[in-house]
Amino acid sequence: MRTGRETEHIDTAPALRADGVSFAYHPQVPVLESVSLTVPPASLTCIIGPNGGGKSTFLRLALGLLEFQQGALSVFGAPPHRACSRIGYVPQQLKVRPDFPIRVKDVVRMGGFGRRLSALSDATGRAISQAGLQGVENRSFSELSGGQRQRVLIARALVGEPGLLVLDEPASGIDPAFERQLRELLYRLKQTIAVVVVSHDLTFIGPQTDQVVFIDRTARVLSPDRIDLNLIGQLYHRPESAQ
Numbered sequence: 001m002r003t004g005r006e007t008e009h010i011d012t013a014p015a016l017r018a019d020g021v022s023f024a025y026h027p028q029v030p031v032l033e034s035v036s037l038t039v040p041p042a043s044l045t046c047i048i049g050p051n052g053g054g055k056s057t058f059l060r061l062a063l064g065l066l067e068f069q070q071g072a073l074s075v076f077g078a079p080p081h082r083a084c085s086r087i088g089y090v091p092q093q094l095k096v097r098p099d100f101p102i103r104v105k106d107v108v109r110m111g112g113f114g115r116r117l118s119a120l121s122d123a124t125g126r127a128i129s130q131a132g133l134q135g136v137e138n139r140s141f142s143e144l145s146g147g148q149r150q151r152v153l154i155a156r157a158l159v160g161e162p163g164l165l166v167l168d169e170p171a172s173g174i175d176p177a178f179e180r181q182l183r184e185l186l187y188r189l190k191q192t193i194a195v196v197v198v199s200h201d202l203t204f205i206g207p208q209t210d211q212v213v214f215i216d217r218t219a220r221v222l223s224p225d226r227i228d229l230n231l232i233g234q235l236y237h238r239p240e241s242a243q
């Protein structure tokens, strides 16, 4: 349980802060070099960048799944592995065998592992409604469309009432109508929590975006109103020798 003093400290600290973080899976092959960025509470950050640029690796560091070799990284002022209960993570997809009989509400409840049962029921109901899943709670997860599954994964991440929600390529494989609904959902969520979306493309960049971070080994923090096709062309162009 958090004490009042810890809560005060946690809630005023940035949701995520990286200072000069460097990481390599293999010595002599740097994947991230000197990455610095700050994600404020109640904000929307879009992380973009080319394939292999290091976006997923940065997420794994922020989730405490990998250890960086240099720099400092904190989530609500604490080391990532100690703050993981404050992070909701939405993976690209959850593969379930078609004959596995798991209902939507059971998948959502899985995100509340460790919570008291009475609190879990309320939190499950809230997350289902936040993600717009009312009416499909009792359907089998494997029967759902790609867009609906994505909502279920978001609801699952929201059950733990995270302060930081991280989504990895949430638009892959969904149609433009759902993409728009997803954008609206993220805009609503960012009013109260920090939302970080990782994407290859510019899908989630809009007037509600607070910052864009371009990761390609190093990170460049950009103001969303500076983003245009010209800049994107320059950022994504890598000299032949660097490819």
Ligand SMILES: Nc1ncnc2c1ncn2[C@@H]1O[C@H](COP(=O)(O)OP(=O)(O)OP(=O)(O)O)[C@@H](O)[C@H]1O
Residues within 6 Å of the ligand: 025, 026, 031, 049, 050, 051, 052, 053, 054, 055, 056, 057, 058, 200
């Ligand atoms: N487990 C691993 N072991 C060794 N190298 C890895 C591992 N995971 C990723 N890499 C390498 O690290 C680099 C960055 O990969 P990463 O998956 O973080 O990039 P990304 O920006 O998320 O790419 P994508 O957009 O294709 O998902 C790549 O060169 C990749 O081959």
